[in-house]
Amino acid sequence: MxxxxxxxxxxxxxxxxxxxxxxxxxxxxxxxxxxxxxxxxxxxxxxxxxxxxxxxxxxxxxxxxxxxxxxxxxxxxxxxxPLPLLEARGQGVISAYAQGxxxxxxxxxxxxxxxxxxxxxxxxxxxxxxxxxxxxxxxxxxxxxxxxxxxxxxxxxxxxxxxxxxxxxxxTLKLAPDAPEVGHCGSCTACLDICPTNAFPAPYQMDARRCISYLTIEHAGPVDAELRALMGNRIYGCDDCLAVCPWNKFAVAASDMRYHGGVGAPPLAELAALDDAGFRARFSGSPVKRIGRNRFVRNVLYAIGNSGVADLLPVACGLCEDTDATVADAARWAVAQLKGTA
Structure with a gap:
């Protein structure tokens, strides 16, 4: 060779x-x-x-x-x-790439x-x-x-x-380059159609400001109210456009099992109770850890507000006076949503 x-x-x-x-x-x-x-x-x-x-x-x-x-x-x-997990309204959905x-x-x-x-x-x-x-x-x-x-x-x-x-x-070595790949999406628009927040202004373009992955991971502070209601129970990332792609019929199994069997889709009530130390311990070694407890619990509270699960009302109420202003704002929003007064 x-x-x-x-x-x-x-x-x-x-x-x-x-x-x-x-x-x-x-x-x-x-x-x-x-x-x-x-x-x-x-x-x-x-x-x-x-x-x-x-x-x-x-x-x-x-x-x-x-x-x-x-x-x-x-x-x-x-x-x-990943898609059926979106129906488990009392649980938080974490992107597949961050499971391990x-x-x-x-x-x-x-x-x-x-x-x-x-x-x-x-x-x-x-x-x-x-x-x-x-x-x-x-x-x-x-x-x-x-x-x-x-x-x-x-x-x-x-x-x-x-x-x-x-x-x-x-x-610095010279290696023979390969031919570039060309697109094979054809007329398929499955990834565009499934996006819950319409984050694609056009095919091959993304407005990150509307992407749930961006909103849950990169965006600091409160999320616009219009978008909160569209986030569902996604609390770290979003896999919708990836999961629906027809080319995944050729997906190759992960070679490293450390990417699997990790955080799962935990109960929202359990996640909302995490303080900083608990959050760090639970997500040690995980990509989730990088966003910190406050942003993560903010996301959890948006999911609680979207859940329609009345039993989660006391959980949200308990965080309405959180020391982090964004968490407290998310908690109050969740309470209003669950009470039907938003």
């Missing part, structure tokens, strides 16, 4: 479902699309998206010495259908092992990234042939569906 074939084989051994290669300068359209996204205000409170835009829109500027980008996909496909171990830790370790092997085998230098650096991973993923950005803006593939984390290894 030549070096590239060895890289792909090694990546599969590490647990990635696919590995492909592109050049750092293979996404010339990324800068313009990012600018349009920001100009429209679709990034909401994610101010970090406006920082270092010269890197985020041009991977070649991130590390000028890099000659190749190895793009990798790692499956976290759930072993259950924080993927940042798991994927980065795999990337580092692959990178070390590459250096030992062929020399050169590497830098690895997974979601936390100004890298346009989805654009690079399409340029490398991993998949294409669907109408829901996430990367999907005819070989592994859309349940996957993306990672990248930038290297």
């Amino acid at each position: 030549d070096l590239k074939q060895q890289v792909v084989a090694r990546a599969l051994e590490e647990g990635f479902v696919m590995a492909r290669v592109c050049r750092p300068d293979s996404v010339p359209q990324a800068a313009e699309r990012l600018q349009e996204f920001v100009n429209a205000g679709y990034h909401g409170q994610m101010g970090w998206m406006t920082e270092r835009m010269h890197w985020r829109g041009n991977p070649a500027a991130l590390w000028p010495e890099a000659q190749s980008v190895i793009m990798l996909a790692e499956s976290y496909a759930p072993d259950y259908d 171990r924080d993927y940042h830790d798991v994927v980065k370790k795999r990337l580092k092992r692959l990178g070390r092997w590459l250096i030992e085998t062929a020399g050169g230098e590497i830098k690895v990234f997974v979601d936390t650096a100004p890298v346009p991973e989805k654009a690079l993923g399409q340029a490398a042939g991993l998949g294409w950005q669907g109408k829901h803006t996430s990367l999907l593939s005819r070989e592994w569906g859309n349940w996957a984390f993306l990672g990248s290894v930038f290297t």
Whole structure:
């Protein structure tokens, strides 16, 4: 095998479902699309998206010495259908990607092992990234042939569906690039039609300010009343547009069971009772931990308000004077909803 074939084989051994290669300068359209996204205000409170835009829109500027980008996909496909959980109104729904171990830790370790092997085998230098650096991973993923950005803006593939984390290894070695992938969504609009908050102004465009994943994770402070009622019992992330994608008939089982069997869909009353220490202990090692107790309990209270479960009224009442103003506001909203006076 030549070096590239060895890289792909090694990546599969590490647990990635696919590995492909592109050049750092293979996404010339990324800068313009990012600018349009920001100009429209679709990034909401994610101010970090406006920082270092010269890197985020041009991977070649991130590390000028890099000659190749190895793009990798790692499956976290759930072993259950997330959609029926939306009917369990007394329980909180947490996104499938956050059910187990924080993927940042798991994927980065795999990337580092692959990178070390590459250096030992062929020399050169590497830098690895997974979601936390100004890298346009989805654009690079399409340029490398991993998949294409669907109408829901996430990367999907005819070989592994859309349940996957993306990672990248930038290297100073020259590897033959793969052909970019083209779109295969056709006339399907399932992901757009199912979105409860109409977060897609048009196919292939997302207004994060209306996305439940953004609202439950990135948005600080109270959520607009109009959107609270549409969040249902989703308390961390939202899987609707991913779960309904027909290409998931080709989903590949997750190679790491640490992504599964974690937090489940716990009772809302139980979650609302968490103080800071309890929250940290319960979600230790989970992506959920990053949003903190106050934002999490805010989300739980919105779910309680949407539940229609009268037994949860005392739970909401007990948080109406919470020391966090946003939690207290959410509690009062939940009380009004359950009393039917909103």
